[in-house]
Amino acid sequence: MSQHPDQPAGGEPASWEQLLRSMMGPEAAAEAMRAMRASGLDPDAMSKAAGLPTDRNQLMMLIGQMQQLLASGGGGPVNWDLAQSLARQSAFAGGDPAVTAAQAEQVRSALSVAELWLDAATELGPAGGRHEAWSRADWVERTLPAWKGLSEPVATSLSQALVDTIAAQAEHLPPEVRAMAEQVGAAQGMLRQLGGAVFGMQLGQAVGALAREAFGTSDTGLPLVEEPVVALVPANVAEFAEGLDVPADEVRLFLAVREVAHARLFTHVPWLRGHLLGIVASYAREITIDTGAMEEAVRGIDPTDPEQLREAFAGGVFALDRSPAQEAALVRLETALALVEGWVEEVTAQAVAPHLPAGVPMREMLRRRRASGGPAEQTFASLVGLELRPRRLREAASLWASLGAQRGVADRDALWSHPDLMPTPEELDDPGGFVSSRQAARDAEHDVDEALAALLDGTLAGGGDDRGGAERDEGTKGTATGDEPDDEPGGTGHGAGDEPGGTPRA
Numbered sequence: 001m002s003q004h005p006d007q008p009a010g011g012e013p014a015s016w017e018q019l020l021r022s023m024m025g026p027e028a029a030a031e032a033m034r035a036m037r038a039s040g041l042d043p044d045a046m047s048k049a050a051g052l053p054t055d056r057n058q059l060m061m062l063i064g065q066m067q068q069l070l071a072s073g074g075g076g077p078v079n080w081d082l083a084q085s086l087a088r089q090s091a092f093a094g095g096d097p098a099v100t101a102a103q104a105e106q107v108r109s110a111l112s113v114a115e116l117w118l119d120a121a122t123e124l125g126p127a128g129g130r131h132e133a134w135s136r137a138d139w140v141e142r143t144l145p146a147w148k149g150l151s152e153p154v155a156t157s158l159s160q161a162l163v164d165t166i167a168a169q170a171e172h173l174p175p176e177v178r179a180m181a182e183q184v185g186a187a188q189g190m191l192r193q194l195g196g197a198v199f200g201m202q203l204g205q206a207v208g209a210l211a212r213e214a215f216g217t218s219d220t221g222l223p224l225v226e227e228p229v230v231a232l233v234p235a236n237v238a239e240f241a242e243g244l245d246v247p248a249d250e251v252r253l254f255l256a257v258r259e260v261a262h263a264r265l266f267t268h269v270p271w272l273r274g275h276l277l278g279i280v281a282s283y284a285r286e287i288t289i290d291t292g293a294m295e296e297a298v299r300g301i302d303p304t305d306p307e308q309l310r311e312a313f314a315g316g317v318f319a320l321d322r323s324p325a326q327e328a329a330l331v332r333l334e335t336a337l338a339l340v341e342g343w344v345e346e347v348t349a350q351a352v353a354p355h356l357p358a359g360v361p362m363r364e365m366l367r368r369r370r371a372s373g374g375p376a377e378q379t380f381a382s383l384v385g386l387e388l389r390p391r392r393l394r395e396a397a398s399l400w401a402s403l404g405a406q407r408g409v410a411d412r413d414a415l416w417s418h419p420d421l422m423p424t425p426e427e428l429d430d431p432g433g434f435v436s437s438r439q440a441a442r443d444a445e446h447d448v449d450e451a452l453a454a455l456l457d458g459t460l461a462g463g464g465d466d467r468g469g470a471e472r473d474e475g476t477k478g479t480a481t482g483d484e485p486d487d488e489p490g491g492t493g494h495g496a497g498d499e500p501g502g503t504p505r506a
Helices: 015-024 026-038 043-049 056-071 080-092 101-119 136-172 175-183 187-213 234-242 248-268 270-285 291-298 306-314 324-352 359-372 375-384 393-407 409-417 431-457 466-473
Strands: 130-133 229-232
Touching: 080 136, 080 187, 101 130, 101 229, 101 234, 101 248, 101 324, 136 187, 136 270, 229 248, 234 248, 248 270, 248 324, 248 359, 270 324, 324 359, 324 393, 359 393, 393 409, 393 431
Parallel strands: 130 229
Antiparallel strands: none
């Protein structure tokens, strides 16, 4: 039997065809090989030019990696199976000890105490959810749905930009290679799959890194869980406490109060979740890609090499051009996150002040931690284009403190009743003047309401009363302005010239 021209002596298909099969499936790979042969291309030479390993074991390892990247995750903009797997692996890096019964009880106890302390610091009642202790893997599983909503719009734009840019670069290829690419209809689908896999790799690593840093569900300031649940990650809390000169149980209680305060806010302010996620969605709708920078970078990228694409994503090659609408959305998001974090910080400080001597230094330490951010936050910012740190935290915390001191806790918390009542970015510039300016506006509105009510019930000054009205009907002196008083004390109410039967004075 004659040997296939693309098979070596051992009977195995040539490495180029094996790689094509792993990426495109047998039918599309066979079509690609036919196009190559029809164009006079030598598959073996192309294998060498592409740098494919000649050793069969190395080649099979490469093919296995490609199959892992492309076989799962469907046709969506992000390969979520791969993202979930890598997130769990990243979260486990350095260890992810299972939560013991003792740790779970410590967490539940701390969260229960936090509820009691917060009752004296805020008008917002308990969230009513479960109190739980999570491992790092639990944190990944429970928050991954929220990351999907946050990142998929961006991933869709990036994936399409990758396809468009590589397709544009194909115009510069030799005619025979371009003809082959045009004949293989699965090429764009393969690129989208590859882009989704690469984005999934990066996002999975970022979420896994966050799982090693997060104390609970609220570290980012965004609502990462839908159900009313408060949780702490004992392993992360313990690692954080090791570097402090504070008893571990005090650290746990302080973080528990913060976690519970976030839960109360998102539970009792129903518009807040949609407001924050809506800002992110409006930002994502406006995404445009710096195609010039992408084309420059893609010229040196082998589209079949996932490692090169991964490095391109990580290095910020696929930079986002921010439109004016996106800049405005970022300002709104920055302000909203600062107001959330500032309120939580102020309420936590009030709640722990009578109980935790180290409350003030822990507050400052967490503030610095949020301001600097970690590698995971930086990775997420480069992927999605959103920074999750409230830059104006100090101003927001000062504003809530001033409002509580001058108007009381009830009025402070009532500000969350409607988004239109929230402080604006400009008002954050002057936290001390916020209360006085709002009070002045409130007084002016109150005066208008009083005047309107008086006008409607006939008691507005100059509107007269029933007796005066009757007198005017009888031709007597009215109460309108401009009437001079009688010259004589105790006069009859008739001014000069107002004789009976005379013409009333204007």
